[in-house]
Amino acid sequence: MSKREYLRKLYLLQDLDLLLQQVRDPEYEAKTGLKIDEEKIKELERKRNELARDLLKFDPVTYQKYEMLKRRYGRGITRVVNHMCTNCFAALPSSIIPRDDEVVACPNCGIILIWLD
Amino acid sequence: MLKELLREDRVILDMKARTKEEAIRELVDVLDLSEDKKEILFKSLMQREVLGSTGIGKGIAIPHSRSIVVDNITLVVGVSKEGVDFDSLDGKPVHLFFMLIATPNDPSMKYLTALGAIARVSRSIAHEGEIRTDFSSPKELVDYILEHDHE
Numbered sequence: 001m002s003k004r005e006y007l008r009k010l011y012l013l014q015d016l017d018l019l020l021q022q023v024r025d026p027e028y029e030a031k032t033g034l035k036i037d038e039e040k041i042k043e044l045e046r047k048r049n050e051l052a053r054d055l056l057k058f059d060p061v062t063y064q065k066y067e068m069l070k071r072r073y074g075r076g077i078t079r080v081v082n083h084m085c086t087n088c089f090a091a092l093p094s095s096i097i098p099r100d101d102e103v104v105a106c107p108n109c110g111i112i113l114i115w116l117d
Numbered sequence: 118m119l120k121e122l123l124r125e126d127r128v129i130l131d132m133k134a135r136t137k138e139e140a141i142r143e144l145v146d147v148l149d150l151s152e153d154k155k156e157i158l159f160k161s162l163m164q165r166e167v168l169g170s171t172g173i174g175k176g177i178a179i180p181h182s183r184s185i186v187v188d189n190i191t192l193v194v195g196v197s198k199e200g201v202d203f204d205s206l207d208g209k210p211v212h213l214f215f216m217l218i219a220t221p222n223d224p225s226m227k228y229l230t231a232l233g234a235i236a237r238v239s240r241s242i243a244h245e246g247e248i249r250t251d252f253s254s255p256k257e258l259v260d261y262i263l264e265h266d267h268e
Binding site for chain 1: 151154157160161164165167169171173182185188220221229232233236240
């Protein structure tokens with residue numbers, strides 16, 4: 001798996017984490033009236049944990065960093081827009097560029113960065 | 118709340134979709150995003166549908182998700198004259214769609230508040246009985262929705 005593919009999967013994991021966080025929020029059902037079947041949530045958690053295991057096995061350092069950042073910011077990976085980190089909104093130094101051989105982090109807040117076309 | 122989110126350029130007056138996948142793709146296509154980002158968003162919305170349909174019944178659906186691809190909370194409204202099979206709670210075809218996308222970080226709780234406002238408007242529209250699908254302009258549709266937004 002290339003680093004680019006790894007980041008894609010890490011992003012997918014974050015998507016699942018956000019979805020689980022959303023449907024576990026008691027306000028969600030109260031505000032929308034949408035009730036989610038507990039068995040379906042458990043199924044989603046199993047899918048999430050399976051993906052997390054693969055990511056941990058392939059690159060434990062990045063995965064653990066993701067988990068640490070998620071605890072701190074509520075997410076571990078963010079998009080770069082106009083050469084700016086969309087987590088802390090700091091302008092990135094020109095030396096920060098997308099790389100296929102390594103995971104790039106924001107030098108200001110430490111979040112993992114992803115560039116999307 | 119909805120007044121801030123409703124935009125006439127993010128409205129579809131006559132959706133062509135007949136299935137859930139087609140409807141979500143058609144709504145996503147309204148946004149000015151690259152194909153790559155559209156695909157990410159589509160998958161995220163479909164993942165939410167796996168947990169249970171966002172077709173709340175009475176002809177209305179609220180597909181929604183948080184996604185890295187948007188910079189701001191974004192609402193797209195679509196009308197289907199024919200109706201779309203969306204696995205709704207009451208099994209009825211969906212004629213009115215509210216697709217809401219929020220950024221992953223939502224410190225002001227705008228996302229849940231917006232979802233709540235859409236659910237409230239939907240209940241108000243559903244309460245009238247039949248959903249209107251004969252809008253001649255985006256403005257007319259936006260005004261119709263706002264008429265039902267009693268905070």
